[in-house]
Amino acid sequence: MSGYVSDAVIRRLPAYNRHLRELEIEGVAQISSQELGERMQLTPSQIRQDINSFGGFGRQGYGYQVHELREHIRKTMGLDQAHRMIIVGAGRMGRAIANYASFAREGFQTLALFDADPEKGKCATEELPIYPVEEMAWRVEELAPDIAVLALPAEHAQETLELLYEKGVRAIWNFAPVDLHYPRDMQVVNVHLSDSLHILSYKMNHKDD
Amino acid sequence: MSGYVSDAVIRRLPAYNRHLRELEIEGVAQISSQELGERMQLTPSQIRQDINSFGGFGRQGYGYQVHELREHIRKTMGLDQAHRMIIVGAGRMGRAIANYASFAREGFQTLALFDADPEKGKCATEELPIYPVEEMAWRVEELAPDIAVLALPAEHAQETLELLYEKGVRAIWNFAPVDLHYPRDMQVVNVHLSDSLHILSYKMNHKDD
DNA sequence: CAAAATATTTAAATCTGTGTTAAGATTTGC
DNA sequence: GCAAATCTTAACACAGATTTAAATATTTTG
Numbered sequence: 001m002s003g004y005v006s007d008a009v010i011r012r013l014p015a016y017n018r019h020l021r022e023l024e025i026e027g028v029a030q031i032s033s034q035e036l037g038e039r040m041q042l043t044p045s046q047i048r049q050d051i052n053s054f055g056g057f058g059r060q061g062y063g064y065q066v067h068e069l070r071e072h073i074r075k076t077m078g079l080d081q082a083h084r085m086i087i088v089g090a091g092r093m094g095r096a097i098a099n100y101a102s103f104a105r106e107g108f109q110t111l112a113l114f115d116a117d118p119e120k121g122k123c124a125t126e127e128l129p130i131y132p133v134e135e136m137a138w139r140v141e142e143l144a145p146d147i148a149v150l151a152l153p154a155e156h157a158q159e160t161l162e163l164l165y166e167k168g169v170r171a172i173w174n175f176a177p178v179d180l181h182y183p184r185d186m187q188v189v190n191v192h193l194s195d196s197l198h199i200l201s202y203k204m205n206h207k208d209d
Numbered sequence: 210m211s212g213y214v215s216d217a218v219i220r221r222l223p224a225y226n227r228h229l230r231e232l233e234i235e236g237v238a239q240i241s242s243q244e245l246g247e248r249m250q251l252t253p254s255q256i257r258q259d260i261n262s263f264g265g266f267g268r269q270g271y272g273y274q275v276h277e278l279r280e281h282i283r284k285t286m287g288l289d290q291a292h293r294m295i296i297v298g299a300g301r302m303g304r305a306i307a308n309y310a311s312f313a314r315e316g317f318q319t320l321a322l323f324d325a326d327p328e329k330g331k332c333a334t335e336e337l338p339i340y341p342v343e344e345m346a347w348r349v350e351e352l353a354p355d356i357a358v359l360a361l362p363a364e365h366a367q368e369t370l371e372l373l374y375e376k377g378v379r380a381i382w383n384f385a386p387v388d389l390h391y392p393r394d395m396q397v398v399n400v401h402l403s404d405s406l407h408i409l410s411y412k413m414n415h416k417d418d
Numbered sequence: 419c420a421a422a423a424t425a426t427t428t429a430a431a432t433c434t435g436t437g438t439t440a441a442g443a444t445t446t447g448c
Numbered sequence: 449g450c451a452a453a454t455c456t457t458a459a460c461a462c463a464g465a466t467t468t469a470a471a472t473a474t475t476t477t478g
Contacts, residue, residue: 004418008436010411014404018386032454041388045438048455060455061445077407078414092305099301100402102386108406147409171413173406177227177311179250187412189405193309195223196400197317197382198286200356202219203396204380205287209213217464241426254466257427269427269472 005076009050013077015040016050020070032063082107084145085173088160089152090115090130093175097149098128111143136160140167147171154178161186214285218259222286224249225259229279241272291316293354294382297369298361299324299339302384306358307337320352345369349376356380363387370395 019040023031033044033051040047051058051069054076058064074080085103087094090113097103098110110128118130131139140148148169150157157176164172165186172188174180177195182188228249232240242253242260249256260267260278263285267273283289294312296303299322306312307319319337327339340348349357357378359366366385373381374395381397383389386404391397 006436010408013411014401014407015388017407018404019388034454041390043438044454045440046436049437049457052456058455059445060443061447061453063454076411076414078410079407083410092301092308096301096305097402102403103406106403146413171409173409179224179228181250185416187409187416189409189412191400191402191405192223193306193400194311194315195227196398197312198223198226198288199219200380200382200396200398201287201292202222202285203398204355205285206214207394207396215464243426252466253426255464258429258465261428267427269425269474271426271473273427 005054009053012042012050013054013073017070017073017077017079020066020073023066024070028066030063030065033058036064079106082109083147084143085110085147085149086140086143086145087113087149087151088115088133088136088164089113089150089175090118091151094149094151097151097175108147111145112139114139137163137167140164140169145169147173150174150176152176161188214263218262221251221259222263222282226279226282226286226288229275229282232275233279237275239272239274242267245273288315291318292356293352294319294356294358295349295352295354296322296358296360297324297342297345297373298322298359298384299327300360303358303360306360306384317356320354321348323348346372346376349373349378354378356382359383359385361385370397 019036033047036042037044037047048058051064055072057068057072085108087098087110090098094113094115098113104110113128113130114133114136115130116133118132146169148164148171150160150172152160154176157174157178158180161172161174161180161182165183170186172180172182172186174188174190175193177192179190180188228245232248242256245251246253246256257267260273263282267278294317296307296319299307303322303324307322313319322337322339323342323345324339325342327341355378357373357380359369359381361369363385366383366387367389370381370389370391374392379395381389381391381395383397383399384402386401388399389397
């Protein structure tokens with residue numbers, strides 16, 4: 001049990017969490033790999049192998065305890081801990097993320113936004129402060145966020161990452177359409193919206209396969 | 210040359226397009242897999258194999274013509290054609306997408322938004338109409354979009370997809386945190402923001418690997 | 419200008435990670 | 449206690465990435 005967790009499994013962990021949460025809400029206490037597989041559109045064998053790789057409990061002839069399994073996954077993903085976020089770039093995307101309530105509910109608290117033009121887009125009813133980028137260096141030291149969201153123009157993403165690294169930030173959630181370079185001890189996850197839309201476009205052009 | 214294009218390559222196509230575009234802007238006319246590999250953080254061999262799989266010409270002892278290669282990739286991805294989009298859900302995310310200028314520049318035109326409460330969020334300076342969801346059925350027939358963006362609560366995503374399918378929409382860009390079921394002749398690409406953030410959280414908890 | 423050296427892609431072979439299948443082991447429920 | 453259900457583990461198969469060898473183009477040099 002509980003050995004090396006492969007990349008492929010890590011990418012599926014959030015889906016497990018999501019589906020198990022639904023099951024909990026529905027009041028399902030236990031489930032078999034067969035049934036879970038149908039819901040998640042995965043083969044039962046893959047589910048068994050996945051779950052086994054990060055700590056295999058599951059009772060033979062019985063299935064998995066929904067709550068127990070979910071708690072284990074949540075802990076593995078670090079979702080039992082609170083996270084402090086800042087958002088760099090207060091355009092529509094930055095503000096949309098800032099106000100996406102479910103992140104806060106899951107323990108990802110947004111502390112502040114930064115923008116080159118802090119006045120823009122004031123209309124939205126938000127209680128979060130928008131600071132000018134010039135203040136970022138010292139404010140970051142003060143706020144001590146552990147995650148920074150990059151929702152700014154591609155051309156400023158790399159330099160911003162470097163400043164944030166200097167100030168102690170070690171995790172980046174990047175929405176800028178650029179491939180960043182970063183030190184080994186920094187964690188970066190990209191959300192390349194444009195890429196994603198282009199893949200849809202590709203698939204539309206190749207319905208046959 | 211030009212045989213089966215693997216899924217892994219398809220996911221990398223947008224990155225190729227992005228980097229080649231940058232090279233074009235910089236005025237670079239030709240490039241070797243070696244040099245491109247450094248920029249993209251891929252091994253030169255992978256780049257050569259990738260490019261070869263979707264029609265590879267590149268001149269031996271010379272490299273690839275930047276413009277020619279990019280045009281080929283753009284055509285492969287269907288980016289030479291215009292696309293008509295509607296957005297279902299006019300919350301912050303929906304409106305952020307609607308106003309993301311670069312999509313329009315790339316030929317993805319947003320025609321309209323739909324929302325259960327069409328009055329909400331009127332402050333943003335937008336020229337796009339927001340229609341009530343009740344009108345979706347007939348409006349979709351009239352507008353004839355080829356892509357629908359789902360930026361609505363998870364619980365309404367599946368039924369909306371089904372209605373859209375009925376009305377002829379065959380491509381979905383899904384932002385709702387749910388795994389949709391859909392017919393074989395429909396193309397769906399997911400942007401699971403929450404999942405992506407959770408993966409970042411996981412990585413922060415496992416810096417060692 | 420021809421021949422050798424260099425750079426670079428192409429194509430085939432190998433390796434690695436991931437998913438699937440199948441056999442074995444454990445628990446449940448009657 | 450036995451049959452059915454279900455997980456666990458190991459073996460197998462496949463896709464994707466890397467390495468190696470071969471082919472071809474360009475540049476250099478005498």
